[in-house]
Amino acid sequence: MAVQIKIGDRLAWVNLLKQDGNLLEVEVDGKKYEVDLMHTADGTFSILEGGHSYDIELVPDETPKKYTAYTLYETHNVEVIDAEARYLQNRNANGAAAAESKITSPMPGKVVKVLVSEGDPVQQGETVVIISAMKMESEYKAPKDGVVKKVFVKADDTVDSNQVLIELE
């Protein structure tokens, strides 16, 4: 699963290629790293890469997916930009996107609430379902006016990325 990570002004693609317990093969902007990574739940990371020992502290921001990272002497602002973030970004950019009739989840999460039932008329921009991922709730809105044809999920369901949640007529 590849995501983009913003660090300072740089935007990097990162991808997990292989995992064997604490041994990871990770690609950052096309460069492969074999790292031995151990970490605590509260953000202390010990990474060994090519023999070098890195001690990194991640402090979560109020906003999910954002961190302040402390290394040897440096402080970095870090943000994970995943499918959901891009989806939300695009949606914000284009208003309600194209005349899509299917509402899908861009990333795995848990359904908090479904606000419509089959047969309900909806207006463009009306919130139809709320999904929670990583402590953050996102509202998914109708991309166009229409009628709800089918509801595929209910509250407390776990959803995968690209799973269809609701279909409009």
Add this chain to the structure above:
Amino acid sequence: MAVQIKIGDRLAWVNLLKQDGNLLEVEVDGKKYEVDLMHTADGTFSILEGGHSYDIELVPDETPKKYTAYTLYETHNVEVIDAEARYLQNRNANGAAAAESKITSPMPGKVVKVLVSEGDPVQQGETVVIISAMKMESEYKAPKDGVVKKVFVKADDTVDSNQVLIELE
């Protein structure tokens, strides 16, 4: 809501009489205290009582409702005995003889040697297993005469505290 709390050999009744935020009125064995109590989720307590400042660290045990409490220089074993705990205690009391036939490790360590096999007759005081922890070896002995019913560990096993090692018949 009153519960009993065991501290060392003492068993005390404690009851919350009043709460106003961090200001509490608490009764311990009939003695009323007005305390200004602040604490963290992970067990650091600052209590002001009659002007005196008490700094107490509570460390939860593996077993729920049990703590090790650290004060100025002292360490206390503390246990909350509520309705549920009393129920379990009564049930265990009936099976007290059975408990005596189990040999358990009081602390984490590594099994050096198991000296008996299932079906072996043993005499009270006979060493049945040797555990090593931090460069020191301890011998665990049979609490009574009997026959080995079951051996739960073998040499080189890592054991936890309170893990059953051997059961006698």
Add this chain to the structure above:
Amino acid sequence: MNKIKKILIANRGEIAIRVMRTCRELDIETVAIYSEADRTSLHVRYAHEAYYVGKAPSSESYLNIEKIIEIAKKSGADAIHPGYGFLSENASFARRCAVEGIIFIGPSPEVIVQMGDKIQARDAMKKAGIPVVPGTEGEIKSEQEALEIIKEIGLPVMIKASAGGGGKGMRLVKNEADVVSSVRAARSEAKAAFGDDAVYIEKYITSPHHIEFQILADQHGNTVHLFERECSVQRRHQKMIEETPSPLMTAELRNEMGQAAVEAAKAVNYVGAGTIEFLVDNDLNYYFLEMNTRLQVEHPITERVTGIDLVKQQIHVAEGQPLDFAQEDLKQQGHAIECRVYAEDPDNNFMPSAGKVYKISDPLGFGVRTDGYVYEGYEIPIYYDPMISKLIVWGKTRDEAIGRMRRALYEYKITGVKTSIKMLERVMKNENFIQGNYDTHFIEKNQEQLMGKDQTKDPEDMVIIAAFIDYLDKLSAVSTNQKEFVPAQSRWKKIPYVNHF
């Protein structure tokens, strides 16, 4: 002689804990006071007793003389230690303590008044034969007087508030055209900050060094100095780094200035610990600047090179004990440096950075001392000083001390808030600092290196990987379908065995 059994510490933060430490060593009970913002501050938890003193703003708590006296009497404290700041140089407070029969650990109210007023202090020093910076004999009465004085002593000059301190009510004047407006500005700033608009004029020393002498005097007429502290690394007239010995100092000058400091203290019948601040120019001329009638923030470097616990001496002097050492018993052993760690953003004009401390790793080992008060999870209040701690190192030589400070700064990690640690580290790598070649303009003069981006190759890709794994970890906590990644199970990722390449 009056053995002190219980001391109320009328302060908060690191200095409250510093004082309590020595009290514990002397088996003296300690009484803390705390404002609404400080209920969970470490000084409350460290003390034997603790009492609420008022609302968060210091005017309603740590400056509330009546309430503090009331607590002292209620708790049965024999003595009050004022620390630094707050009421430490407040003569009314010292007087109230005397009236109530409580020992004020500091000099007499009269000396506090005399040395607290810069014009009176300057007068006293001139009479004692201590050199002072050329300037007005007292408060200036008019802008016209200012112009005349300046013609006499020459530009540049410094206009200073008579009641001042901490850089407030100060104006540097380089051109005659600016004299009138600068006097007005200084007056109004002084009025706002201290309620007193009296200002005076001093010759401005180019390339000045701020060097101070620690003195200690008992109630029996014995006065000694404990050598100098070099405090020239300052930002916005606030000290940032101090060291002793001063790289500028010679043995002769040390002897001369030390004697001048002792004379200065004797001239006002000083009792207790105090500090005489001097300006020293590049030609090693020195001028009396002011006297601080209390413990200084930077006292630990003097403690380290002399071995004398200054708080213990303050208490002994307050008890009426004579000093148990003479001038010739005192020696400077090795070299000590102090770095002040502030919750501030050095890349953003030293803007204070309040907030919650996430994690702390204190530097430890040989020759390292920290005096601090914040702990993990502590929310730094917005009401008080942004100083988090002081990091003091000692080395046999100045070079060893600088190397040790670099190592200690590497170990020192405070996350959750911005701190000056990175900036301090850059000073320790600055060539001019390493050469001992600096004055009070050090930060401006070395701005480029001190404020610039570090050239260290930083493991940016490793930070990206760490953030990525944390993200996957949290993701798998909400989604059970996440099969690609096995998350950490415990504090340290617990898997049946640890793998190795």
Add this chain to the structure above:
Amino acid sequence: MNKIKKILIANRGEIAIRVMRTCRELDIETVAIYSEADRTSLHVRYAHEAYYVGKAPSSESYLNIEKIIEIAKKSGADAIHPGYGFLSENASFARRCAVEGIIFIGPSPEVIVQMGDKIQARDAMKKAGIPVVPGTEGEIKSEQEALEIIKEIGLPVMIKASAGGGGKGMRLVKNEADVVSSVRAARSEAKAAFGDDAVYIEKYITSPHHIEFQILADQHGNTVHLFERECSVQRRHQKMIEETPSPLMTAELRNEMGQAAVEAAKAVNYVGAGTIEFLVDNDLNYYFLEMNTRLQVEHPITERVTGIDLVKQQIHVAEGQPLDFAQEDLKQQGHAIECRVYAEDPDNNFMPSAGKVYKISDPLGFGVRTDGYVYEGYEIPIYYDPMISKLIVWGKTRDEAIGRMRRALYEYKITGVKTSIKMLERVMKNENFIQGNYDTHFIEKNQEQLMGKDQTKDPEDMVIIAAFIDYLDKLSAVSTNQKEFVPAQSRWKKIPYVNHF
């Protein structure tokens, strides 16, 4: 002369970090090695580089000479620092380093062999004119020989393993009837522990003091001593508390023993840091006991009173630099005490207590140093030494140092595992210790006070209240019906305002 640029530290725990600290101060890169149990140990996180060395048992990791040499070559380390324990006194390892062209930071393999064998060491010392404890000239061949020797020197005697250390293979014999069985027992224990059953017999000194001298020798024939360390507070032949100066010492005896220590080092052409251990009886007779050809656990107290960084000196000597000070430049300034903090239960026969560290508060402030390695959440491995850290304090006088140690022990909180902190605190309050009146039997002789229940009135009811509130807090988290109690919302109970009585 060979400037060292990268050092592999063939050790773990506090001493690995201790060595790395000095390396950082000298701008030397550090290479850590770690066993399977130590992936998240602090020395791995502190080093510049870290490599896996083998399974958890030390025989497969920290004692694995081949693997360590391989890592040193792979990482390009110029030198290896062995710390103490593990391979620090292993002559084969020192020899392998020399063969591979890696500097071993320690003496030559020949000296390690010679001083590692107690019989050879004793011979060398006798030849150099250093007094030794009366006893056999070498290994005893038979139980009959033992009986004869004992008739000559008189009972009590001590039977000791020739290859011994750490109290293993030692037997005290008070009655002639026990001689034969004790020799056998010592032999079999020595065989098991060291693979060598050679034993010898020494006169047993009643009321012995264990006093050792630190020495330092360069490659150019300069040898100095850095005064004594008093190490008589021991439990089960393991040191617990050390101090310098020794309360037993006189200036004359210090001078005499110091010179003997220097002579002893010179007699074997010693190079590097080493320690000569002596037994001193109540009449101030002293006898050579053994030489440790490495850094000692208790080296920090010597560093504190002399100001000399011993690891830095070890590195400089290994580089071929001459010592930059002579005997007359060295002085003992003030008094230093070290307490060893073990993960053990002093109330239960010092049983080791492994487990996970919950929280740590390090003592800080003037005159306090800790050298440790565990951190919050760290699981102390069951495979290695139970020492968590060393707490070192300094005071101008012995009294001040004891007061400071008490204060530091008050501040030192390590929860989650049992530690010796409480026991150490009792020693600091023990009248005999305070008087400086103790020998190696101190713990047995003062058992009652040291093991007894404390008389301090402890806030038991407050502990009950704390547990009660934690219980209510957790209860309300699982049960929404719990209306009586409003639980804490954040780290510190966050309510709109803090209430005060």
